[in-house]
Amino acid sequence: MDVTVQRIRTTWSKRSRGFPQAALRNAAPTAFPLPADPAPMLHEVVMREENDFVPDVRIVHDLPLRHELGLRLMRDVLRVQLPAGFGVPVRNHRPVVTLQHGEWVRWQMNNRYSSMTGMADWHYVLHTVSIGFGPMARDAFLSEPDYHVDERASLR
Template structure:
């Protein structure tokens, strides 16, 4: 069964080696992992993008419908959540954590990072994806507090 009352906030932070150390890394590390939700009815996807080139200033967009790159299935009142991983990012995730099952009103924060090679010059680019996913309607400040469920798939990126 498709998940119809889901609220997804996808926070994506991306950078290059310029932000791997020093003041630029401090700025990157201060980037939030959650934002207030816009006043919309679920199903809702709220994407927030922060790039090194923009000084990590958040840009957001909202759309209805299921999110890309996340498997959501509702069964017997529980929402099964499992983000998919890109086959192009490193390090490879040969073993992944199991899916999380959320009861109505619950939410999860799932973090995963990647390293990519630029096809033109071979330089590395980096990305941290933070997914905040709620089963059912959510107040605008829901994701600003500590998550009741947390999955950390962050790995050393070299």
């Protein structure tokens, strides 16, 4: 499948909710230049509070599993629907985006998480997933997307 995915995950705790740590967190990019690798490709970037939000990059020459990222090729279009996932707020009814060849979508959502028992402090995650169908220029995801799905919510 001729698909390029850039998945960016920024994680933080209560410590980064206020100044000065919040300024560092808010400066973390939500897009990066793509590596010069052919599709299919997953360009994964993780930025963590404990590493001062320095990008940790991983490149995989395969697409995420279906339960991680809902991609379905239907004739000449790509159907994209992110799975419900976990965390608060719960998102049960996810939108669907249909991409024509050459188009891309930026999908953003945030969540807060605790331990299984609910006894640990909350931690927070901002997910930014850019998905391109067809050849993508290295700077493609640095521009405005054809579609933008913004599921960010106010997190306590």
